Amino acid sequence: METIANDKKKVIVKEITNIDEDFAKWYTDIVRKTRLCDYSSVKGCMIIEPYGYAIWENIMRELDNRFKKISVKNCAMPMFIPESLLTKEKEHVEGFSPECAWVTVGGDEVLEERLCVRPTSETLFCDYYKDVIKSYRDLPKLLNQWVSVVRWEKTTRPFLRSREFYWQEGHTAHQSIEEAKDFTIKMLNTYADFIENFLAIPVIKGKKTEKEKFAGALETYTVESIMRDGKALQSATSHNFGDGFAKAFGIKFLDKNNELSYIYQTSWGLSTRIIGAIIMVHGDNEGLKLPPKVAPTQIMIIPIKVKDENNVKKANELYNLLINLGFRVEIDLTDKSPGFKFADSEMRGIPLRIEIGLKDIENEQVVFVRRDNHQKRIIKTINLVESIKYELDDIQKSMFDDAKRFLNSHIDVATNLKELVDKIDKSSGFVRAMHCGEKECEEKLKNDTGITARCIPFDKVLSNNKCAVCGRDAKYEVIFGRAY
Amino acid sequence: METIANDKKKVIVKEITNIDEDFAKWYTDIVRKTRLCDYSSVKGCMIIEPYGYAIWENIMRELDNRFKKISVKNCAMPMFIPESLLTKEKEHVEGFSPECAWVTVGGDEVLEERLCVRPTSETLFCDYYKDVIKSYRDLPKLLNQWVSVVRWEKTTRPFLRSREFYWQEGHTAHQSIEEAKDFTIKMLNTYADFIENFLAIPVIKGKKTEKEKFAGALETYTVESIMRDGKALQSATSHNFGDGFAKAFGIKFLDKNNELSYIYQTSWGLSTRIIGAIIMVHGDNEGLKLPPKVAPTQIMIIPIKVKDENNVKKANELYNLLINLGFRVEIDLTDKSPGFKFADSEMRGIPLRIEIGLKDIENEQVVFVRRDNHQKRIIKTINLVESIKYELDDIQKSMFDDAKRFLNSHIDVATNLKELVDKIDKSSGFVRAMHCGEKECEEKLKNDTGITARCIPFDKVLSNNKCAVCGRDAKYEVIFGRAY
Numbered sequence: 012m013e014t015i016a017n018d019k020k021k022v023i024v025k026e027i028t029n030i031d032e033d034f035a036k037w038y039t040d041i042v043r044k045t046r047l048c049d050y051s052s053v054k055g056c057m058i059i060e061p062y063g064y065a066i067w068e069n070i071m072r073e074l075d076n077r078f079k080k081i082s083v084k085n086c087a088m089p090m091f092i093p094e095s096l097l098t099k100e101k102e103h104v105e106g107f108s109p110e111c112a113w114v115t116v117g118g119d120e121v122l123e124e125r126l127c128v129r130p131t132s133e134t135l136f137c138d139y140y141k142d143v144i145k146s147y148r149d150l151p152k153l154l155n156q157w158v159s160v161v162r163w164e165k166t167t168r169p170f171l172r173s174r175e176f177y178w179q180e181g182h183t184a185h186q187s188i189e190e191a192k193d194f195t196i197k198m199l200n201t202y203a204d205f206i207e208n209f210l211a212i213p214v215i216k217g218k219k220t221e222k223e224k225f226a227g228a229l230e231t232y233t234v235e236s237i238m239r240d241g242k243a244l245q246s247a248t249s250h251n252f253g254d255g256f257a258k259a260f261g262i263k264f265l266d267k268n269n270e271l272s273y274i275y276q277t278s279w280g281l282s283t284r285i286i287g288a289i290i291m292v293h294g295d296n297e298g299l300k301l302p303p304k305v306a307p308t309q310i311m312i313i314p315i316k317v318k319d320e321n322n323v324k325k326a327n328e329l330y331n332l333l334i335n336l337g338f339r340v341e342i343d344l345t346d347k348s349p350g351f352k353f354a355d356s357e358m359r360g361i362p363l364r365i366e367i368g369l370k371d372i373e374n375e376q377v378v379f380v381r382r383d384n385h386q387k388r389i390i391k392t393i394n395l396v397e398s399i400k401y402e403l404d405d406i407q408k409s410m411f412d413d414a415k416r417f418l419n420s421h422i423d424v425a426t427n428l429k430e431l432v433d434k435i436d437k438s439s440g441f442v443r444a445m446h447c448g449e450k451e452c453e454e455k456l457k458n459d460t461g462i463t464a465r466c467i468p469f470d471k472v473l474s475n476n477k478c479a480v481c482g483r484d485a486k487y488e489v490i491f492g493r494a495y
Numbered sequence: 496m497e498t499i500a501n502d503k504k505k506v507i508v509k510e511i512t513n514i515d516e517d518f519a520k521w522y523t524d525i526v527r528k529t530r531l532c533d534y535s536s537v538k539g540c541m542i543i544e545p546y547g548y549a550i551w552e553n554i555m556r557e558l559d560n561r562f563k564k565i566s567v568k569n570c571a572m573p574m575f576i577p578e579s580l581l582t583k584e585k586e587h588v589e590g591f592s593p594e595c596a597w598v599t600v601g602g603d604e605v606l607e608e609r610l611c612v613r614p615t616s617e618t619l620f621c622d623y624y625k626d627v628i629k630s631y632r633d634l635p636k637l638l639n640q641w642v643s644v645v646r647w648e649k650t651t652r653p654f655l656r657s658r659e660f661y662w663q664e665g666h667t668a669h670q671s672i673e674e675a676k677d678f679t680i681k682m683l684n685t686y687a688d689f690i691e692n693f694l695a696i697p698v699i700k701g702k703k704t705e706k707e708k709f710a711g712a713l714e715t716y717t718v719e720s721i722m723r724d725g726k727a728l729q730s731a732t733s734h735n736f737g738d739g740f741a742k743a744f745g746i747k748f749l750d751k752n753n754e755l756s757y758i759y760q761t762s763w764g765l766s767t768r769i770i771g772a773i774i775m776v777h778g779d780n781e782g783l784k785l786p787p788k789v790a791p792t793q794i795m796i797i798p799i800k801v802k803d804e805n806n807v808k809k810a811n812e813l814y815n816l817l818i819n820l821g822f823r824v825e826i827d828l829t830d831k832s833p834g835f836k837f838a839d840s841e842m843r844g845i846p847l848r849i850e851i852g853l854k855d856i857e858n859e860q861v862v863f864v865r866r867d868n869h870q871k872r873i874i875k876t877i878n879l880v881e882s883i884k885y886e887l888d889d890i891q892k893s894m895f896d897d898a899k900r901f902l903n904s905h906i907d908v909a910t911n912l913k914e915l916v917d918k919i920d921k922s923s924g925f926v927r928a929m930h931c932g933e934k935e936c937e938e939k940l941k942n943d944t945g946i947t948a949r950c951i952p953f954d955k956v957l958s959n960n961k962c963a964v965c966g967r968d969a970k971y972e973v974i975f976g977r978a979y
Contacts, residue, residue: 052580052622053610056573061638064570086548089540089659090574090612090643096536109602114612116597117658118647126537128574128598128612138536154545158643159574163602174601175573 027358030296034240041290042169045299045359055167055174059283062359063170065307066286067177071157073209073304074179074281077201083153083181088135090158091126096134100259103133106226110162112174128161133227133252133278136182137260144274146265147186151194155181170287171244171495178282184274186266188253191275192230195251198279199232202247210285211302211411212236212292213418214246215490217466220446222453225278229253235465235490237418238291241439243465243492246288249279287495292414299360300382302410303403310399311356312342315349315368325372329365329395336396357382362406363399383410422490424473431479431491432460441465441492443472444479448486456480456491464489511842514780518724525774526653529783529843539651539658543767546843547654549791550770551661555641557693557788558663558765561685567637567665572619574642575610580618584743587617590710594646596658612645617711617736617762620666621744628758630749631670635678639665654771655728655979662766668758670750672737675759676714679735682763683716686731694769695786695895696720696776697902698730699974701950704930706937709762713737719949719974721902722775725923727949727976730772733763771979776898783844784866786894787887794883795840796826799833799852809856813849813879820880841866846890847883867894906974908956909963915975916944925949925976927956928963932970940964940975948973 026044028036042048047063059067075085091114098104107130114126129135140152159177167173181198185191199216206212214234224231228250236246257263257273266272293300303309310333314326323344330342341361343352349366356364366378377395379388383406390398421440425431434442446452446464457463471488478485510528512520526532531547543551559569575598582588591614598610613619624636643661651657665682669675683700690696698718708715712734720730741747741757750756777784787793794817798810807828814826825845827836833850840848850862861879863872867890874882905924909915918926930936930948941947955972962969 049623049626051573051619052577053573053575056575058573058619058623059571061568061570065568067571068569084545084549085552086545087543087551087643087661089535089537089542090645091537091540091659093536111602112598112610113600114596115599116609118594118596118649125600126596135535135542139533139542142533159571161574165602175575177571 027296027298030239030294037294037296038287038290039169041294041299047286047290047299048169050169053174055164057169057173057175059177062307063286066289066301066305067283069305069307070210070281070285071179074205075157077205078155078179078181081153081197081201083155085156086154087156087158088129088132088139090129092129092132092134093124093126095124096138097127099134099137100227100256103227103256107131107162110164112161112163129158130160130162131278131280132156132158132160132180133182133256133276134260136278137256137262137276140184140274140276141260141262144184144262144264147267150184150186150264150274151190152184153181153194154183155179168287170283170290176283178280180278180280183277184262185276186264186272186274188275191253191277192251195230195232195249195277195279198277199234199247199249202249202279202281203234206234206236206246206285207411209302209304210289211304211407211414212246212288213411213415215418215441215466215468217468217490219248219466220448220450220453220464220489222450223464225250227252227255229255233466235492236288236292237421237440237492238288238495239294239417240291241421241435241441241493243441243494244284244288244291245465245494246285247279247281250277252276252278284495293410294360297354297382298358300410301360301362303362303407306360306362307339308341308359308361309339309403310341310363310365311352311361312340312365312367313349313352313356314342314344315366315371317344317346319369321372322367322369326367329367329377333399338399353380363402381406383413425479425491426475426477427482428456428480432462435462435492441490443468443488443490445473445475445477445485446487446489447478447481447483449481449483452478452481452483461493462491463494465492465494466490511780511782514723514778521778521780522771522774523653525778525783531770531774531783532653534653537658539648541653541657541659543661546791547770550773550785550789551767553789553791554694554765554769555663558689559641561689562639562663562665565637565681565685567639569640570638571640571642572613572616572623574613576613576616576618577608577610579608580622581611583618583621584711584740587711587740591615591646594648596645596647613642614644614646615762615764616640616642616644616664617666617740617760618744620762621740621746621760624668624758624760625744625746628668628746628748631751634668634670634748634758635674636668637665637678638667639663652771654767654774656768660767662764664762664764667761668746669760670748670756670758672759675737675761676735679714679716679733679761679763682761683718683731683733686733686763686765687718690718690720690730690769691895693786693788694773695788695891695898696730696772697895697899699902699925699950699952701952701974703732703950704932704934704937704948704973706934707948709734711736711739713739717950719976720772720776721905721925721976722772722979723778723901724775725905725919725925725977727925727978728768728772728775729949729978730769731763731765734761736760736762768979777894778844781838781866782842784894785844785846787846787891790823790844790846792823792825792843792845793887794822794824794847794849795836795845796824796849796851797833797836797840798826798828799850799855801828801830803853805856806851806853810851813851813861817883822883837864847886865890867897909975910959910961911966912940912964915963916946919946919976925974927952927972927974929957929959929961929969930971930973931962931965931967933965933967936962936965936967945977946975947978949976949978950974
């Protein structure tokens with residue numbers, strides 16, 4: 012059996028580019044061959060296929076539950092923003108207008124005012140909040156929406172950068188700057204916990220530099236993750252707007268002292284980019300590797316002899332048992348060879364494979380094969396459910412530990428520019444270094460090398476006080492890297 | 496207590512227009528005062544507020560579970576359709592192009608080809624199916640997406656008709672016309688069962704006439720409901736496309752005999768219009784009236800003396816108990832009067848109100864008040880959970896029965912045009928009549944009277960054979976009415 016498996020596996024695996032030879036092509040191969048998404052006739056827009064969308068559905072369900080637990084409610088704003096509304100906050104419009112898609116014709120008429128297809132919805136929420144917030148009794152407002160947004164990108168890649176992408180965007184309104192800031196951090200922590208514990212992706216929490224912060228924000232917080240090629244992926248962001256938007260839109264409320272005050276706002280989002288992170292943090296040369304909590308299929312059952320009625324019957328019994336217990340299970344009853352099925356299940360990243368053959372039935376056992384470490388175990392039927400729970404938990408944990416080890420071994424420190432660039436490129440990872448905090452210094456670094464400040468990390472390890480890039484006095488510690 | 500309640504209630508209720516005086520204004524009052532949705536700065540587009548969106552979330556969850564049980568999978572197509580793709584199927588484009596919104600500028604550039612913001616996604620699914628369906632092994636494809644679509648309507652009303660609305664659109668591909676037709680009917684039945692058993696809205700199942708069918712469809716099936724003003728609301732539709740789209744798009748597969756054949760397709764959808772139906776089927780002069788299964792809040796707990804610590808404590812204990820049992824519950828601890836709270840809870844359509852006062856605590860009881868029939872019952876704490884389950888089930892059932900009685904008493908029969916128009920207008924309802932099946936006859940009726948053929952019902956009751964509109968030979972029985 013093993014021999015067949017390995018032979019057939021090679022045939023399938025050959026179709027996936029080796030991860031060490033061409034990471035970008037490996038990524039595209041995985042996306043396409045596991046049918047996560049497809050290209051469409053609309054340039055730069057993707058079709059999220061059922062397997063990819065099932066991952067997104069699991070992400071939405073879990074994250075939405077977490078939001079609801081902290082009293083966030085969902086709503087739906089229009090997908091269009093009139094140009095006059097978009098341009099009310101100066102920095103915001105400057106950040107987004109170069110990548111807007113514009114509706115100029117509706118029905119058979121040219122519109123009097125063109126409408127932007129939302130690139131993000133701060134302005135729409137402001138317009139709504141201005142209407143519904145009158146008094147401190149109306150605060151806080153903790154709203155969110157699950158929608159797609161459009162940004163007219165020039166170069167696109169599935170999940171990572173596309174003209175239309177899916178996300179949630181939360182928008183809140185508060186009575187004080189302190190409450191807004193606390194909520195910004197609360198959402199950052201919500202994302203960090205979700206990404207680490209549900210997606211098994213370790214993150215670094217920090218604040219964006221002035222240069223990298225969101226258009227219109229006072230402060231932007233971020234969770235950054237490292238991909239297997241050493242590049243960073245900004246996994247979610249949380250923005251504290253202060254009263255900037257409130258002043259631009261004139262959103263005031265009567266406070267407890269009966270005085271008119273501006274509201275304070277936040278926004279925070281996580282998008283389908285995170286599916287790119289799941290691929291690039293966990294995947295390997297066999298294909299996708301999904302953490303059990305987010306995997307659309309947690310267990311693949313493969314009967315070895317599909318032509319044997321009893322084998323199929325026993326496999327089906329197992330399938331029904333596990334489905335009824337709430338596991339997400341598939342069974343492969345096609346006439347393909349077991350070896351092909353093993354490889355296919357691995358390529359699709361299904362965490363646990365259960366093989367059941369005639370000998371297994373006789374011995375009241377099944378065979379477990381883990382996707383993460385390829386370990387094979389014979390499990391007595393009597394211990395089945397307990398063993399599955401144990402393995403799925405352990406796979407989830409092991410995948411996080413493995414990714415955490417990779418992150419830890421790919422963060423270095425640097426005290427000067429040469430060291431900074433060399434270490435990022437040679438060890439393919441992040442570098443901690445002190446920075447002067449000047450926008451121009453960061454911009455020069457980016458233009459010269461492509462390296463960007465990922466964040467000012469919450470945890471600091473450096474003690475020197477000279478900017479590693481320009482040598483001037485340093486303001487704070489920064490984690491630098493190349494980013495998606 | 497009762498006196499206060501009624502006094503305060505009047506104050507609130509006064510704000511809602513009487514349902515018999517001005518139904519349209521009554522509808523808008525309910526939508527706005529219960530905060531289901533708000534107008535936006537984008538003409539004709541609505542903001543679905545949290546309470547309205549929570550209804551939509553319950554609809555999505557239940558319907559999506561029902562779809563998944565019959566192997567339908569979710570995916571996501573782009574929101575844009577290139578003009579050349581939209582125009583591939585002739586009838587389809589003629590049906591939709593007058594109400595398309597067009598993106599003509601992306602980033603800073605005028606697009607080479609303008610993009611329509613999807614009014615529906617048949618063409619996108621065809622484009623995808625052409626790419627992924629090669630053999631009978633790839634069939635059936637049973638896909639769905641939950642998205643918003645855009646139709647540039649001239650006159651709009653919250654939920655009933657807006658330029659952007661939310662829906663699910665299912666699109667399937669099959670090997671044979673029989674399988675496609677069976678699936679079309681299966682989805683119609685899925686909708687009918689969902690609308691009747693979850694939303695407590697009785698429906699009439701039928702087929703659309705040639706004039707009323709969907710642009711590009713071979714046959715359109717519909718579930719029609721009657722509103723309290725006697726007008727019809729098309730609650731969901733299911734279309735059998737035959738191989739029309741497949742021929743226009745060239746979608747072929749290798750069948751079991753190794754011959755190339757065109758696929759057969761269906762599509763089916765239910766939208767946020769259904770929230771309009773919930774309002775107009777169940778609501779009354781006190782406000783909204785929600786069936787327990789779809790209500791965001793099933794139970795409102797109102798402690799009578801919020802200044803009494805023990806009263807609040809007991810009410811909170813009750814709240815926690817019911818939340819933990821999985822009921823959707825709110826508790827009103829504000830300093831407003833109990834009477835105001837009673838009326839507010841009724842206006843928001845919450846099915847069951849539980850009042851708990853000092854005397855109730857002493858007697859180990861609570862007071863139940865049902866929204867549907869205003870019945871008041873004293874319930875011993877020991878029977879609480881059982882009684883809640885009973886009442887919620889009974890409210891759901893009673894609301895359906897009541898709506899069903901209304902429907903049955905508002906369908907009449909007619910044998911000539913005068914009778915048809917009179918009966919529809921005098922009894923404000925539907926009329927069954929025979930029809931010749933000619934498009935021109937239907938069009939004349941619509942132009943002259945505003946009355947349309949709602950459907951050719953599955954159940955037939957008439958035996959005459961002359962068209963009630965033009966007197967020629969009849970082809971089939973039709974249910975006529977005025978429609979939203």
